[in-house]
Amino acid sequence: MRMRMRMRMRMRVVLRGGGVVGRRRGEGWRRRSGREGAVGGSGDEGVSTSERDGGGKGESSLFRTIGERRVKHIPNLREDELRHPLDRQNTQLISLLPGIEGVVKAMMSPMSEEIALLENIGTSVLVSKDQLPDIYRLLCDAASLLQVEVPELYIRQDPVPNAYTLAIKGRKPFIVMHTSLVDTLSPAEVQCVLAHELGHLKCNHGIWLTTANLLALGAISLLPMISSSIQEQFLRWLRSAELTCDRAALVVAQDHKVVISTLMKLAGGSPTLSSRLNVDAFIKQAKSYDEATSSPLGWYLRNAQVSQLTHPLPVMRAREIEEWSRSKEYKSIIKRGRKYGTPPETTTQPNSSQASMEAL
Numbered sequence: 001m002r003m004r005m006r007m008r009m010r011m012r013v014v015l016r017g018g019g020v021v022g023r024r025r026g027e028g029w030r031r032r033s034g035r036e037g038a039v040g041g042s043g044d045e046g047v048s049t050s051e052r053d054g055g056g057k058g059e060s061s062l063f064r065t066i067g068e069r070r071v072k073h074i075p076n077l078r079e080d081e082l083r084h085p086l087d088r089q090n091t092q093l094i095s096l097l098p099g100i101e102g103v104v105k106a107m108m109s110p111m112s113e114e115i116a117l118l119e120n121i122g123t124s125v126l127v128s129k130d131q132l133p134d135i136y137r138l139l140c141d142a143a144s145l146l147q148v149e150v151p152e153l154y155i156r157q158d159p160v161p162n163a164y165t166l167a168i169k170g171r172k173p174f175i176v177m178h179t180s181l182v183d184t185l186s187p188a189e190v191q192c193v194l195a196h197e198l199g200h201l202k203c204n205h206g207i208w209l210t211t212a213n214l215l216a217l218g219a220i221s222l223l224p225m226i227s228s229s230i231q232e233q234f235l236r237w238l239r240s241a242e243l244t245c246d247r248a249a250l251v252v253a254q255d256h257k258v259v260i261s262t263l264m265k266l267a268g269g270s271p272t273l274s275s276r277l278n279v280d281a282f283i284k285q286a287k288s289y290d291e292a293t294s295s296p297l298g299w300y301l302r303n304a305q306v307s308q309l310t311h312p313l314p315v316m317r318a319r320e321i322e323e324w325s326r327s328k329e330y331k332s333i334i335k336r337g338r339k340y341g342t343p344p345e346t347t348t349q350p351n352s353s354q355a356s357m358e359a360l
Helices: 059-067 085-096 100-107 110-123 133-146 179-184 187-202 206-217 228-253 256-268 279-292 296-306 314-325 328-335 352-358
Strands: 002-004 152-156 163-166 174-178
Touching (some): 133 152, 133 187, 163 187, 174 179, 174 187, 279 314
């Protein structure tokens, strides 16, 4: 996801759709769009996000409805079911780079980790069942669906919409979310961002993820330590990891248009435009980008455009999610699910008609 975050030392980062932070505008979950932006093209034209999510005017009822929406719990969800092929490929490639793990570990000094930890703990609000319980419920529901331990979540006052994850050695991982991001998105979209962040933990992005976020924060520097070719490979891995985490967001949302609407709003939303944004039109825009870059020149310019980014372009991510939502892989994951909140199956087998209903 793309976004920018600022530390006290005025270090900025942009997180786009998930756990890693990008340094350029247009990378990540970012841009103000208003909580009530319409999610067009899904049979709900003219209906605001808050209405589509089933809520009324009260924010608590919005979050409560989303927490009880009809989604399926996927038994024994494995990380390899979520991992994008490019993530798998680039993870193998980066691990084979000579000396890269030693370089990363050298950069990940206790001092840099402690700075990042104390900076966030000391200037943010820890979310819990007693503090912002509606947001905490979204986090817990997403963690349950992805079958990961619930990390700590901090809400931090910042005008730049952003969220990021840090997994520091010897400490429980934690997510930081900026207040402007919560204000920008609907509750369902906030949960998409949380699920994206949890996807990094589900897929064990570990030290690579934390290194990327500390780089974006400015807490550590990579440039003097490695060659440009290794930097490019590292960034290529980051972009592919984001595609994996978008899939985690889809498994939680179980509606590809919710995920795409989040990307769309962060790419070009605003309080005045959000109610008129259309998901189907954004999907068409993604396809037109593919057509525009299909020529040799377009292919070259496309690679140049993304080579230094930590996140794929929003339209590319939207296209990837739309395609995966129609894939046999995703459908097989959802097909084996059961309604969220139903108890595990007992040793007594239900009759065939009951079993068929449970699979819907």
